[in-house]
Amino acid sequence: MIPALMPTYNRADLAFERGEGAWLYTADGRRFLDFGSGIATTSIGHAHPHLVKTIQEQAAKVMHVSNLYRVPQAEQLAARHVAASFADSVFFCNSGAEANEGMIKAVRKYHAENGHPEKFHMICFEGAFHGRTLATLSATGNEKYLAGFGPPVQGFDHVPFGNMNAVRDAIGPQTAGIMIEPIQGEGGVRPADLRFLRELRAVCDEFGLLLALDEVQTGMGRSGKLWAHEWAGIEPDVMSAAKGIGGGFPLGAILAKEHVAKYLKPGTHGTTYGGNPLACSAGNAVLDVVLAPGFLDQVDRVARHLWKGMASIADKHPTVASGVRGAGMLIGLQLTPEVLNTDLQAAAAAEGLLTVAAGQNVLRVAPPLIITEAEADAAVEMLERAARRLTPARAKEAAK
Numbered sequence: 001m002i003p004a005l006m007p008t009y010n011r012a013d014l015a016f017e018r019g020e021g022a023w024l025y026t027a028d029g030r031r032f033l034d035f036g037s038g039i040a041t042t043s044i045g046h047a048h049p050h051l052v053k054t055i056q057e058q059a060a061k062v063m064h065v066s067n068l069y070r071v072p073q074a075e076q077l078a079a080r081h082v083a084a085s086f087a088d089s090v091f092f093c094n095s096g097a098e099a100n101e102g103m104i105k106a107v108r109k110y111h112a113e114n115g116h117p118e119k120f121h122m123i124c125f126e127g128a129f130h131g132r133t134l135a136t137l138s139a140t141g142n143e144k145y146l147a148g149f150g151p152p153v154q155g156f157d158h159v160p161f162g163n164m165n166a167v168r169d170a171i172g173p174q175t176a177g178i179m180i181e182p183i184q185g186e187g188g189v190r191p192a193d194l195r196f197l198r199e200l201r202a203v204c205d206e207f208g209l210l211l212a213l214d215e216v217q218t219g220m221g222r223s224g225k226l227w228a229h230e231w232a233g234i235e236p237d238v239m240s241a242a243k244g245i246g247g248g249f250p251l252g253a254i255l256a257k258e259h260v261a262k263y264l265k266p267g268t269h270g271t272t273y274g275g276n277p278l279a280c281s282a283g284n285a286v287l288d289v290v291l292a293p294g295f296l297d298q299v300d301r302v303a304r305h306l307w308k309g310m311a312s313i314a315d316k317h318p319t320v321a322s323g324v325r326g327a328g329m330l331i332g333l334q335l336t337p338e339v340l341n342t343d344l345q346a347a348a349a350a351e352g353l354l355t356v357a358a359g360q361n362v363l364r365v366a367p368p369l370i371i372t373e374a375e376a377d378a379a380v381e382m383l384e385r386a387a388r389r390l391t392p393a394r395a396k397e398a399a400k
């Protein structure tokens with residue numbers, strides 16, 4: 001019989017009763033170091049006192065009023081995001097896919113309003129992940145995810161990640177913009193070359209295209225800077241965000257420059273829940289923590305420490321892992337063909353460490369940004385024990 005909860009996921013047989021910081025606890029008292037953060041989402045850890053208090057207080061006042069009225073918490077959060085980023089204006093929604101859907105609409109609208117409705121194509125990248133709605137699945141372009149859902153939404157042209165010649169070749173009279181994750185998260189923690197990101201900015205300027213960044217996974221301090229594109233010293237025209245900006249409370253956002261945002265007038269785009277008082281209070285509480293002086297420096301410092309530890313696993317267990325990649329607290333351990341990432345993920349969980357599998361046989365760690373060096377060390381030790389368990393029999397034989 002079908003479970004009452006629709007079986008869209010292969011879930012691990014683990015249920016958590018509570019969390020504190022980087023730790024999750026089951027009802028029977030087992031504790032796990034959560035280096036998956038609910039897929040890079042619980043950015044300031046579980047049960048962060050400031051986030052909890054803010055949500056509790058706001059919930060007791062008013063949670064939702066709709067966008068028919070002013071929402072001071074949303075106005076404040078938008079103003080703070082504008083002050084801290086390239087953006088001039090922000091639209092709030094509920095998830096990453098919804099943010100991307102709106103971002104795609106914003107890019108199309110910009111060209112339509114500028115007299116070019118034929119320009120509605122986005123250049124996207126192989127290995128991308130932009131979400132599960134029809135348009136964002138089409139932007140993702142993964143045949144496996146699209147199968148069975150009818151024709152994809154038109155207007156998404158895929159080229160190999162990092163290939164500037166392919167990007168230039170794909171630009172045509174219908175091209176409206178380029179959509180890219182600064183680091184492909186689901187696709188295997190693959191960072192775009194910073195030079196490639198700069199070249200994309202230049203090619204957008206050359207051809208009058210919009211640069212649309214998907215920072216759903218890479219944003220909100222995950223890379224060690226507030227937004228990952230800051231490492232490249234570029235600014236997009238429009239950007240999507242979600243995951244970490246709500247710290248576990250569902251919140252998405254489109255951040256845009258004025259030349260894009262000005263066409264999203266009343267009636268062009270909307271959402272019932274998006275930007276409600278409760279969600280935006282959570283967003284403000286997360287920003288209080290992430291923008292506190294020294295916080296991102298600390299993230300960068302601990303991330304580098306964690307990176308070294310992860311790299312040592314690849315050094316010590318070359319039959320299991322061949323290297324690390326990513327940025328900040330989004331780190332991928334590239335596994336060898338002998339070891340499956342889901343097997344190492346299960347072995348790590350058995351040691352008490354939660355991680356997330358990613359494409360290209362990569363094991364992804366995306367801990368909360370508040371971890372200490374001691375927690376990073378503990379995670380590396382658990383991962384090392386897991387790697388030792390999985391060392392292929394062949395390699396064990398050879399080592400004898």
Ligand SMILES: Cc1ncc(COP(=O)(O)O)c(C=O)c1O
Pocket residue numbers: 039095096097098100129130131132181185186214215216217218242243
């Ligand atoms: C880069 C990126 N974009 C979009 C999404 C979709 O976000 P959501 O699951 O909140 O719709 C994800 C989710 O993993 C993501 O990693």
